[in-house]
Amino acid sequence: MNKKGSIGIVIISAIFIFIIGLATINLILPEVTNFRTDMSCSDVASISDSTKLTCLVGDLTIPYFILIILSISLGGIMSKFVF
Numbered sequence: 001m002n003k004k005g006s007i008g009i010v011i012i013s014a015i016f017i018f019i020i021g022l023a024t025i026n027l028i029l030p031e032v033t034n035f036r037t038d039m040s041c042s043d044v045a046s047i048s049d050s051t052k053l054t055c056l057v058g059d060l061t062i063p064y065f066i067l068i069i070l071s072i073s074l075g076g077i078m079s080k081f082v083f
Helices: 003-039 049-059 061-082
Strands: none
Touching: 003 049, 003 061, 049 061
């Protein structure tokens, strides 16, 4: 297969992975909200330090997931241009 067609397929695949990844965020977001409610993360004064750390890790789930989606999509595209 020529390089031009191969790059097109990789770009289409990266867009597909990006769209599916962002669609799954809508499935994860209610679970993060339930987690914050169950752990009482909004009431900072009455929770312990370990619970605060657990709330912080739970809050970082969505940004890390977005970062992973972008890395996979852009990594696939960049691998075709570099190799």
